[in-house]
Amino acid sequence: KNQVEQSPQSLIILEGKNCTLQCNYTVSPFSNLRWYKQDTGRGPVSLTIMTFSENTKSNGRYTATLDADTKQSSLHITASQLSDSASYICVVSPSTSGTYKYIFGTGTRLKVLA
């Protein structure tokens, strides 16, 4: 069954610190992997998109990595800010013909404290 699991479930860090969030998936074959940021009660906002052939993608203080062999991805946040407090969701798109849906992970709830 296609699944996307994330860890940790929640994380608390101090402002200015770095952190790394993990994503493991069983979706195969897959077309791309995305990281989204979701503020409470809001829609997900895209941070990065990586195809199966890419290893890393950066967007400002966010850097995503992908290991398609081990089916793992990570999102590294550098110099965290209070506004980074949100849920971070790993999303995988299967490459099965005729499907365009996204499979969402369980999310990591990040809290940045002053």
Added chain:
Amino acid sequence: EPEVTQTPSHQVTQMGQEVILRCVPISNHLYFYWYRQILGQKVEFLVSFYNNEISEKSEIFDDQFSVERPDGSNFTLKIRSTKLEDSAMYFCATRDRGFLNTEAFFGQGTRLTVV
């Protein structure tokens, strides 16, 4: 920056009533999706829509659900007879091209509360 707009932002309805959730896609987008997120759970795929027909739907999307694009702009999700377990945030997402690697933009969501 263009955005996907959803209305209403919050809908409270009695069990058994019909509700229609509305989405205005980004203007040149052709692919449309509905997702839902039950409180505290992950986002789940409901249905995808292209060229005025459903291209894929999940097990959740049963006969109580329907989608349409009645006027060529708004994209709607109808729940015919709501149940308590339909209470969730419903997100519309749209995309402009068929390639899977293109960006999908999500709306702010409609919070549906069934009482």
